[in-house]
Amino acid sequence: MTCNMAERLISAYIDHELSEEDRNRVRQHLAVCSSCMATYTATLEVKRALSSMTPVQCPECVWENVERQVRVIPFQRNARQDRSARPAWSFVKLVIPAAVAGTLIAIPLVQTLFGVSFFGTPDRSQPPAVSSAPSSQLELASPNIQVRTVGTSRAEDVLEGILGDDVWLLQPVQSPGSAARASQSSLDLSDIHESYFMQTSVPGWRYGR
Amino acid sequence: MAGEWVIQLANEYAIARPAQPISKVAEFESLMRRYQNSVYNIALRMSGNPEEARDLTQEAFVRAYRAFDSYKRGTSFDKWLYRIVTNLCIDELRRRKRRPYIESLDQRIMTSDGDELDREIPDMSHNPEIIYDREHLDECLQDALESINPEYRMAVVLCDIEGFSYEEIAQMMGTSIGTVRSRIHRGRRALRERVSPCLKERSQEVSQK
Structure with missing residues (x-):
């Protein structure tokens, strides 16, 4: 074995990462080569010095900062997912109104022309899903939400977040950074692009899958 | 029309969703607390700067949380x-490296409370008893680590400070065992040249005492 070859294997020799055959070859070379033996000793010293470097403690604040960020990640992830789904959404936005309009025009025409009745007596016992809320407002669940500020988001992003898998309740604020009114229990969606909301969590509800 | 549909869906998802039995955040927090010192240690040895190490640690955990769904439970976290x-x-x-970190020694230190403090620079030049102590050797090793290629540095840190095998390091660095062996060899060779003077002086100091 040449010195050049031995020198390249010394680190792996120290770390016990050589085959038995290579290990024996390096050992035999070191026994007869003072230069490579000096390299071996110096390398071993470096490894030992690094291994005995004083361990450090992670600052306590790290988890708080990570937690603050992971709490808002659902929005980012879902926003990305929704962006990737936008071509399909655009298609739905065009096709559904067209289909509804077509149906609304076709039904009276068919009824008039052929004397057919499509509907029985309307059943009014089941209220609609968003019963008392005006179309520009979203009712929130509990008036006693424990508000836990984790940041503000645009309404558009917030809705994308809600439609994902993660649990969020929302409180409206005037602008990013301003205090929320905890008593307010609806979101004004009159201008979805300009409204800001404070994200809140619900006591007893759990995050995760 | 689309707005009402979104509101209705948002209402159902955000308000009527039941509690989740397992908390993803709690599981992640438990794992993070177990490994945060080790991650911070790696980040500090790689960056040489406590603030940057803290930021790297936070960012690493945020990224880990984002990818947490892809982590297979029961495998090595x-x-x-x-x-x-x-x-x-x-x-x-x-x-x-493209945008070097520069900090002036004349610059006042900003605390987390917003206060400013004068920087105290210890004058070690007239105190030979503490020059070669543990702290000084750590400093010498840290300077040497920062002077070598980041890939070599990471391989050496994972091997000598964290105690991983070449195979484990290869998996972590996404490379072959041969490449890890080469990186550790080259990294230690560069470190040897820079650290040997410190180690020699330290051993002389110890023998004189």
Whole structure:
């Protein structure tokens, strides 16, 4: 074995990462080569010095900062997912109104022309899903939400977040950074692009899958 | 029309969703608390700067949380995590190389409370008894680590400070065992040249005492 070859294997020799055959070859070379033996000793010293470097403690604040960020990640992830789904959404936005309009025009025409009745007596016992809320407002669940500020988001992003898998309740604020009114229990969606909301969590509800 | 549909869906998802039995955040927090010192240690040895190490640690855990769904339960969490840490640290150090971190010794220190403090620079030149103590050797090793290629540095840190095998390091760094062996060999060779003077002086100091 040449010195050049031995020198390249010394680190792996120290770390016990050589085959038995290579290990024996390096050992035999070191026994007869003072230069490579000096390299071996110096390398071993470096490894030992690094291994005995004083361990450090992670600052306590790290988890708080990570937690603050992971709490808002659902929005980012879902926003990305929704962006990737936008071509399909655009298609739905065009096709559904067209289909509804077509149906609304076709039904009276068919009824008039052929004397057919499509509907029985309307059943009014089941209220609609968003019963008392005006179309520009979203009712929130509990008036006693424990508000836990984790940041503000645009309404558009917030809705994308809600439609994902993660649990969020929302409180409206005037602008990013301003205090929320905890008593307010609806979101004004009159201008979805300009409204800001404070994200809140619900006591007893759990995050995760 | 679309707005009402979104509101209705948002209402159902955000308000009527039941509690989740397992908390993803709680599970992640438990794992993070177990490994945060080790991750911070790697980040500090890689960056040489406590503030940057804290930021890297936070960012690594945020990335890990984002990818947490892809982590297979029951497999080794630390190796999965260190792969993220490894990629992040090397990317960040490459980026920093293009935009070097410069801090003036005349600049006042900003505390987390917003206060400013004068920087106290210890004058070690007239105190030979503490020059070669543990702290000084750590400093010498840290300076030497920062002077070598980030890939070599990471391989050496994972091997000598964290105690991983070449195979484990290869998995974390996404490379072959041969490449790990080469990186450790080259890294230690460069370190040997820079650290040997410190080690020699230290051993002379110890023998004189």
